[in-house]
Amino acid sequence: MSDAAARVADATGNWVDHIAPLWSRPYLRLARFDRPIGSWLLLMPCWWSAALAAGVAHDVSQLPTIIVLFFVGAFVMRGAGCTWNDITDRDLDAKVERTRSRPIPAGQVSVTKAAAFLVLQALIGLAILLQFNSFAIATGIASLVIVAAYPFMKRVTYWPQVVLGLAFSWGALMGFAVQFGRIDATALLLYAGSISWVIGYDTIYAHQDAEDDALIGIKSTALLFGARTRLALGAFYALAVALIGAALALGGAHWPAWLGLAVFTAHLIWQIVRLDIRDPALCLRVFKSNRDAGLLLLAGLLVDAVLRA
Structure with a gap:
């Protein structure tokens, strides 16, 4: 198979396709380095939490190191x-147009080699985690239970996005665990707000596969909400803003953080207005724009942390 034929359907024109050594490309695609948007979205709550916790502590001395390690x-x-x-979903991925070109169903990587690659990545992650205090280490390890369960949720519930939210928002707890060695109400409110945000943006993402998912029996909030998606997004995004705002208030945030939340809110409103669930390409673009929304909030939190220190 030529490398051009081996590319994942929705990830053409990236650095993996053009720069990475040929032998490494299937593994980099397996880890989604050809489509890093998910990594950025996982990172945003980590960075929000680190910045807000630094502001609460009035201490940014460790913030640069924490930012790099979280990245x-x-x-x-x-x-x-x-x-x-991809290991757990390999049979399902083979039945969906957008995912059948992923490395395992496409035959580029065996399940055994994928499992070995999984262990290698987990060990690197553990090495990062060991740089923190014991409470933060335990908190990070606890997230693995949710991560392990997530791939199976789409088989049993129309709300797999909730479980994804629990996993992808875990970083909202980690900043406080690292800074203070505990998780307080401010962190929990930030976590809850991030979960609501994830449910919203992953519903947008799921609309790309809604037709194929319905045919093979995969469940999602995209199928659950259907034509009511815009209304549901409004509810979940509003809840996200309210909960994150409550976290800022409890954490004693100043005007830069509130300004960041305001522009974050404006971006979410733009997404709702712009979205057309009948257009998969537009759904992908709107979904990806959530990285920018997260960075806008982060900018406010970082300025606030520096000023408070």
Whole structure:
């Protein structure tokens, strides 16, 4: 099979396709390094939490190091999660147009080699985690239960996005675990707000596969909400903003953080207005734009942390 034929259907024109050594490309695709948006979305709650916790502590001395470690950890562990997802979903992926070109169903990587690659990524993630205090290490390890369960949820519930939210928002707890060695109400509110945000944006993402999912019996909030998706997004995004706002208030945030939340809110409103669930390409673009939404909120939190320190 030529490398052009081996490319994943929705990830053409990236650095993996053009720069990475040929032998590494199936593994990099397995870890989604050709489509890093998921890593960025996993990273956003980590960075939000680190910045808000630094603001609460009035201490940014460790923030640059934490930001770098969270960055590496998010990309590695998202890769591990995707590898696990592809191992468990290999038969389902072969039945969906967008996913049948993934490395395992396409025959580029065997299940045994994928499992070995999963272990390697998990060990790198563990090495990152061991840089933190014991409470943060335990908190990070606890997330693996949710990550392991997630691929099976789409088989049993129309709400797999909730479980994804639990996993992808875990970083909202990690910043406080690292900074303070505990998880308080501010962290829990941030976590809850992030979960609501994830449910919203992953519903958008799921609309790309809604027709194929319905045919093979896969469940999602995209199928559950259907034509009511815009209304559901409004509810979940509003809840996300309210909960994150409550976290900022409880954490004593100042005006830069509130400004960040305001522009984050404006971006979410733009998504709802712009979305057309009948257009899969537009759904993907709107979904990807959530990285920018997250960065807008992060900018406010970082400025606030620096000013408070």
